[in-house]
Amino acid sequence: MSRWRPPAPSSTAIVTREGFERLKAELDHLWHTLRPEVVKALAAAAAEGDRSENAEYTYRKKQLGEIDRRVRYLSKRIPQLKVAEGAPADRQTVFFGACVKLENIDSGDTVRYRIVGPDETDARRGWISIDSPLARALIKKKLDDEFEAELPAGRTRFAVVAVDYMSG
Numbered sequence: 001m002s003r004w005r006p007p008a009p010s011s012t013a014i015v016t017r018e019g020f021e022r023l024k025a026e027l028d029h030l031w032h033t034l035r036p037e038v039v040k041a042l043a044a045a046a047a048e049g050d051r052s053e054n055a056e057y058t059y060r061k062k063q064l065g066e067i068d069r070r071v072r073y074l075s076k077r078i079p080q081l082k083v084a085e086g087a088p089a090d091r092q093t094v095f096f097g098a099c100v101k102l103e104n105i106d107s108g109d110t111v112r113y114r115i116v117g118p119d120e121t122d123a124r125r126g127w128i129s130i131d132s133p134l135a136r137a138l139i140k141k142k143l144d145d146e147f148e149a150e151l152p153a154g155r156t157r158f159a160v161v162a163v164d165y166m167s168g
Contacts, residue, residue, distance in 0.1 A: 019120030
């Protein structure tokens with residue numbers, strides 16, 4: 001008997017121009033550069049003889065599987081993506097692609113985030129997914145608006161201090 005699980009929620013298929021180009025470059029690198037190198041190394045390891053005790057063969061086989069998995073994902077995902085071009089007419093309102101500076105009302109700390117697609121999030125750069133609870137709470141907020149967001153640390157109150165649509 002199997003355990004039924006509801007399907008995972010699909011992520012929003014929107015991406016910035018830079019993110020789209022980065023994903024295409026990754027697919028190109030995997031398919032045209034990395035995969036042929038791994039296939040060549042796998043063939044060399046297979047030629048060494050007994051595969052049951054050949055660590056190099058096992059490693060390369062696993063590496064090739066990971067590359068193929070990522071290539072399959074990117075090959076399906078890239079055609080689904082919609083590239084968001086340009087800034088909206090109202091540059092004081094938060095939409096996809098916005099760089100926002102927020103002030104935590106309770107602590108007074110300020111943070112800066114950029115709202116990007118789920119395929120290009122990067123916590124170190126402050127790039128958060130449009131599907132994240134904070135981004136969902138931020139959408140359509142205007143400069144100086146106050147709002148609450150349900151974060152992992154609990155409900156937090158923020159104020160929008162700045163909204164910018166320059167890349168970065």
